Amino acid sequence: MHAGSGRRLGASHPRAEGPTDLRLVMPAAAVWLTAAVTVGLSPDRVTAVVAVSLVAGAVALVAAGRRDAPAGRSDAHAARGRETARAVPGRETAPAWQSRGTTRTGRGRETARPGASAGSWPWVSVAAVLLCVGAAAASAGLHGADLRRGPVPALAKRFADVSAEVEITSDPRLTRPRINGDHLAPTALLFDAVVTRVTRADGTASATRTPVLVIVDARSRRGAPRETGGRSPWLSLLPSTRLRVAARVVPALSDGDDIAAVLRVRGSAPPEVVGEPSGPQRFAGRLREGLREATDGLDPDARALLPGLVVGDTSRVTPELDDAFKATDLTHLLAVSGGNLVIILALFIGPPGLAQRVERRGLASRLGVPLRATALLGGALTLAFVIVCRPDPSVLRAAACGSISLLAIATGRRRSLIPALAAAVLLLVLYDPWLARSYGFLLSVLATGALLTLAPRWSSALQRRRVPARPAEALAAAAAAQALCAPVIALLSARVSLVAVPCNLLAEFAVTPATVLGFATLATASVAMPVSKALAWGASWPARWIAGIARTGAAQPGGGVDWPGSWTGALLLALVTVAVVVLGRRLLRHPVLSGACAVLFLLVVVRPPPLTRAITGWPPPGWRFAMCDVGQGDASVLAAGDGSAVVVDAGPDPLLVDRCLSTLGVTRIPLVVLTHFHADHVAGLPGVLRGRSVGAIETTGFEEPLDQAEFVRKEAAARRIPVTRAVAGERRRTGGLDWRVLWPPPDPVPPPDGPNDASVTLLVRTAGLRLLLLGDLEPPAQQALASSPEAAELDGVDVLKVAHHGSAYQDPGLIRRVAPRLALISVGRDNPYGHPAPSTVAALRAGGAVVLRTDVDGDLAVTGAGGGLSVARH
Numbered sequence: 001m002h003a004g005s006g007r008r009l010g011a012s013h014p015r016a017e018g019p020t021d022l023r024l025v026m027p028a029a030a031v032w033l034t035a036a037v038t039v040g041l042s043p044d045r046v047t048a049v050v051a052v053s054l055v056a057g058a059v060a061l062v063a064a065g066r067r068d069a070p071a072g073r074s075d076a077h078a079a080r081g082r083e084t085a086r087a088v089p090g091r092e093t094a095p096a097w098q099s100r101g102t103t104r105t106g107r108g109r110e111t112a113r114p115g116a117s118a119g120s121w122p123w124v125s126v127a128a129v130l131l132c133v134g135a136a137a138a139s140a141g142l143h144g145a146d147l148r149r150g151p152v153p154a155l156a157k158r159f160a161d162v163s164a165e166v167e168i169t170s171d172p173r174l175t176r177p178r179i180n181g182d183h184l185a186p187t188a189l190l191f192d193a194v195v196t197r198v199t200r201a202d203g204t205a206s207a208t209r210t211p212v213l214v215i216v217d218a219r220s221r222r223g224a225p226r227e228t229g230g231r232s233p234w235l236s237l238l239p240s241t242r243l244r245v246a247a248r249v250v251p252a253l254s255d256g257d258d259i260a261a262v263l264r265v266r267g268s269a270p271p272e273v274v275g276e277p278s279g280p281q282r283f284a285g286r287l288r289e290g291l292r293e294a295t296d297g298l299d300p301d302a303r304a305l306l307p308g309l310v311v312g313d314t315s316r317v318t319p320e321l322d323d324a325f326k327a328t329d330l331t332h333l334l335a336v337s338g339g340n341l342v343i344i345l346a347l348f349i350g351p352p353g354l355a356q357r358v359e360r361r362g363l364a365s366r367l368g369v370p371l372r373a374t375a376l377l378g379g380a381l382t383l384a385f386v387i388v389c390r391p392d393p394s395v396l397r398a399a400a401c402g403s404i405s406l407l408a409i410a411t412g413r414r415r416s417l418i419p420a421l422a423a424a425v426l427l428l429v430l431y432d433p434w435l436a437r438s439y440g441f442l443l444s445v446l447a448t449g450a451l452l453t454l455a456p457r458w459s460s461a462l463q464r465r466r467v468p469a470r471p472a473e474a475l476a477a478a479a480a481a482q483a484l485c486a487p488v489i490a491l492l493s494a495r496v497s498l499v500a501v502p503c504n505l506l507a508e509f510a511v512t513p514a515t516v517l518g519f520a521t522l523a524t525a526s527v528a529m530p531v532s533k534a535l536a537w538g539a540s541w542p543a544r545w546i547a548g549i550a551r552t553g554a555a556q557p558g559g560g561v562d563w564p565g566s567w568t569g570a571l572l573l574a575l576v577t578v579a580v581v582v583l584g585r586r587l588l589r590h591p592v593l594s595g596a597c598a599v600l601f602l603l604v605v606v607r608p609p610p611l612t613r614a615i616t617g618w619p620p621p622g623w624r625f626a627m628c629d630v631g632q633g634d635a636s637v638l639a640a641g642d643g644s645a646v647v648v649d650a651g652p653d654p655l656l657v658d659r660c661l662s663t664l665g666v667t668r669i670p671l672v673v674l675t676h677f678h679a680d681h682v683a684g685l686p687g688v689l690r691g692r693s694v695g696a697i698e699t700t701g702f703e704e705p706l707d708q709a710e711f712v713r714k715e716a717a718a719r720r721i722p723v724t725r726a727v728a729g730e731r732r733r734t735g736g737l738d739w740r741v742l743w744p745p746p747d748p749v750p751p752p753d754g755p756n757d758a759s760v761t762l763l764v765r766t767a768g769l770r771l772l773l774l775g776d777l778e779p780p781a782q783q784a785l786a787s788s789p790e791a792a793e794l795d796g797v798d799v800l801k802v803a804h805h806g807s808a809y810q811d812p813g814l815i816r817r818v819a820p821r822l823a824l825i826s827v828g829r830d831n832p833y834g835h836p837a838p839s840t841v842a843a844l845r846a847g848g849a850v851v852l853r854t855d856v857d858g859d860l861a862v863t864g865a866g867g868g869l870s871v872a873r874h
Contacts, residue, residue, distance in 0.1 A: 023125065024422035027132040028429075034136035035429050035436035039144055039258075055134040059127075132426065140433040147260040150208030152195055155249045156261035161201055162249055164263060165274060166193040166214060168241045171390060172234055176319055179633075179652040179679050189216040189234050192259070196242070211258065214245065216265045233270045235315070238285045239390060242275025258434040284388045288313060290525025291518075294532040295540075300718060301547035302540035308334040309511070309543065310518035311389050320654045320686040321547060327554035327655065329482065329489060329500035330507060332447070333546065335440075341385055341399060343515045345378055388522070396431075400424040417452050421445070439492055446484040454480035465588055478504040483577050487570035494565030496573060498605055499553040507549045510542035517542075551690060554655060557607040557663050609665035619664050620872040623861040624766045625799060628660035629854040632828030632835070633680035635688075636773060636801060637664060638764060640735030644668040647688055648762065648773055652680045654687030660859060661688065663874070670695040670734045673726065675759040675775030677708040685715050694721050700744060701725045702751075702758030726760045728790060739764040742790040743781065756804060757781035763793055768865035770796075772818060774803035782811035794818055798869060799862055801826070802844070806836025806853070815843050821869060823849040824860055831855075 147153070155162060170192040177187060193214050199205040216234050237243075247263040277285070288311055295303045304321060307313035314322075314334050325331045348363050364374040386399050425445055428435055435441040458476035463469055478501050490496050497503075517539035525532040553559055563569050587594045603611060612618060619626065628635040630651030637660075638646040645666045651657045669692055674682050677699070688694070697716050703709035716723045730741040743761035744752065752758040759775025772794065777785065782803065785791065800820035803810065805827045823844045827835045836853060844851050852860055852871060859874040 021419045024419045027129050028422040028426040030129050031132045031136040031426050031429050032436050034133045035140045035433035038137050039140035039433040139430050143433050150210045151206045152210040152261050156251045160249050163199040163246050164195050165197040165244050166195050168193050168239050172237050210260045212261050212263050213259045214263045238277040238281045240277040240281045244272045244274050280387050287388055287522055291522045294521050294525045294536040298540045302543040305543045305547055306518050306539055309514050310522055323655050324550040324554035328503040328550050329497045330550050340515055343512050443485050443488055447481045450480035450484040474508055487573045490563045490573050491570040495560050496563045497560045499559045503549050503553040507546045510545040514539050514542035555658050556605050558605040618874040620861050620863050623863050624769055625862040627824050627826055627860045629858045630656040632831045634826045638737055640737050646671050648673045649675055649681040650684035650688045652683045654684045657684040658687035658690055668693045672697045674699045676700050676755040678755055679708055682708055682712055697721055697723045698726045700758045700760050704755050737766050743785050769798045771799040772797045773801040776804040778809045779811045782814045786814050806840045808837035808839055810840050819847050820849045823851045825853040827853050827855045829855040
């Protein structure tokens with residue numbers, strides 16, 4: 001080991017490492033598999049019998065192994081005697097490592113020969129596995145019994161109304177807004193809890209302790225969802241708080257859930273607190289609230305991201321930003337991870353390579369704290385981390401895996417950390433068997449295992465090819481974690497990110513400063529708010545960098561590919577990953593070929609419009625109008641010049657409309673027209689505005705639904721974009737476009753029956769084409785439009801954007817009068833509304849129109865005019 005150091009005096013801090021110790025891997029895997037299979041079983045007796053049988057078998061195996069132990073000990077004594085006898089003065093003595101029972105493995109490492117182990121070891125190993133399996137089955141049985149005992153499961157089957165006392169075990173969280181047709185689904189507030197007392201409708205009460213999920217309606221009195229800024233008193237509740245709620249008990253969503261039932265709280269009254277939270281939780285709550293207050297004045301991205309990076313508080317993360325993090329596989333940064341703990345402990349203890357030495361140069365060393373006291377304070381810091389970030393299983397997992405990662409980089413003995421990781425898995429699964437069914441737990445273990453096994457090897461390989469040490473380590477860590485985690489992520493999302501490794505690599509440089517400054521903000525918020533706000537401002541810069549990386553990666557047209565979301569798909573991706581790794585090792589030997597592959601990969605991900613057009617023909621040259629495939633919603637684009645376009649509606653999904661605009665090469669938008677405020681037309685607005693110059697937003701004057709109208713105003717105000725109102729008779733021109741607003745009238749009488757009938761309707765002229773965009777107008781408004789002063793311009797248009805996704809509610813007279821040559825329908829695949837209606841399609845075709853639809857034909861682009869009118873599909 002000294003000779004291999006390359007130094008005259010040898011290694012100053014030598015480490016002797018043997019082969020990786022895998023003895024705990026099998027027991028950990030057995031515990032994981034057993035818990036995953038048995039935790040959901042209902043027959044308690046079967047689980048108990050299995051546990052008892054396995055324990056009995058293990059005891060028998062241990063007894064059998066002990067009978068073989070004396071022979072093993074005598075062999076060892078004989079070996080030592082022979083070695084002593086050879087050590088006679090004047091004679092050449094064989095090196096100790098040549099003695100029977102050991103073999104030389106290189107650089108001073110010694111391992112036991114296969115035949116040298118005592119006969120009892122195989123029996124002990126099998127017995128240990130069986131003992132662990134029995135313990136896992138027993139633990140799973142006990143946890144499963146919690147879901148079936150007491151009165152709550154029976155009440156759930158009857159959908160009974162009860163009064164219950166519950167103890168909160170998690171932070172309240174808002175559900176993500178979901179598009180349900182043309183509206184946002186009602187927002188709900190969720191938190192995990194344990195029912196401690198339940199009172200039935202007849203007045204009988206029972207004490208119990210049953211885990212449940214509590215759901216509270218989070219809508220305001222006007223029907224709009226509440227903000228996450230804390231206006232709802234339910235959002236300020238802390239874990240360990242005891243409440244009394246009036247609720248309906250309903251069954252859990254599936255048998256695999258770790259809850260016995262769901263409590264749907266009735267009414268919208270504030271929570272009735274019957275027991276205050278514990279002292280540690282109040283302390284943690286003050287720290288978290290201080291962090292939120294210190295970040296209030298920051299940029300929206302930093303305000304949302306910093307609490308997530310530091311303590312896992314994602315309440316401010318918008319759905320659009322969350323989608324970007326998912327698309328780039330950066331979601332681990334929005335949750336409490338072991339990396340946070342590693343950074344904080346490394347800052348406290350010192351640089352990883354010096355963590356065990358007196359010259360460790362950490363904060364503790366600079367303060368004169370002895371090594372043993374440093375270890376104790378590090379443990380206290382870990383405990384504080386668990387308390388502030390909530391002591392639920394995910395945080396405990398992060399603390400365990402983070403400690404393992406820190407120990408690995410501090411000692412430089414990554415091989416010896418595999419047993420530690422296996423021990424952490426074993427203990428955590430025994431503590432909470434439901435972790436065995438948690439994909440988050442699986443991803444955490446895989447990522448940690450990748451950092452301990454693959455990453456060091458890949459880093460060494462890169463450094464042998466003259467890659468600098470720091471970049472090599474960062475690249476190897478990102479690639480190794482992605483290689484092991486990608487199949488599981490594909491199983492969950494049915495998509496494979498091609499930008500995950502570069503995005504993680506670029507974000508990694510900002511994670512450490514953001515985390516360190518974020519924790520400093522957390523620590524100073526309760527004692528010196530001005531200092532805390534200054535630190536938060538400093539942390540906002542790396543936080544914005546991370547958010548920008550996520551958004552940029554998610555916006556790339558080739559940033560991901562669809563993949564089968566099944567175990568077969570996961571296995572196929574694992575095989576593909578192995579093939580890519582094998583091919584990559586060979587490519588590294590040829591720098592020129594490696595560079596060519598990197599450039600090709602970059603082109604596939606970025607897909608520059610000129611290159612894409614040359615290869616795929618999309619977008620077609622001279623396109624004038626495009627309809628984006630955004631699912632069950634509307635998003636249309638009118639070309640207005642080189643890279644410029646007017647966008648009409650934004651669809652329901654920011655990522656889809658952003659990707660469509662990027663493939664069309666749109667970088668400047670003089671005007672965004674939102675025909676009405678239904679979610680399937682405006683929810684994608686952030687994707688339209690992202691990274692583009694936008695002049696103004698024009699909307700209808702009928703501001704319903706209120707929550708979506710407010711959403712549009714906030715998005716515009718955040719980017720300082722003016723919002724105007726469209727009225728009939730208005731004429732505009734930009735680039736090669738000329739259009740007139742036909743509907744709605746300034747003061748309609750009678751008022752519109754709903755948002756659909758208030759849709760902005762445009763008649764557009766461009767390059768000899770006449771296009772009519774009807775929004776979601778329904779028959780009453782269509783009939784009123786046909787009899788309005790603007791009706792004279794409706795005769796014989798070239799292209800019709802069919803109203804309301806081709807629903808059956810159309811005015812036949814308007815269709816006959818318009819008589820389009822081409823009818824385009826924006827509609828989602830397998831939508832539950834039957835859009836487009838067969839009667840509408842038949843009526844359009846009967847009038848001589850060619851009918852195309854996005855659910856079948858994808859993105860559509862209209863080119864030419866007159867006899868040369870054509871449509872390209874993508």
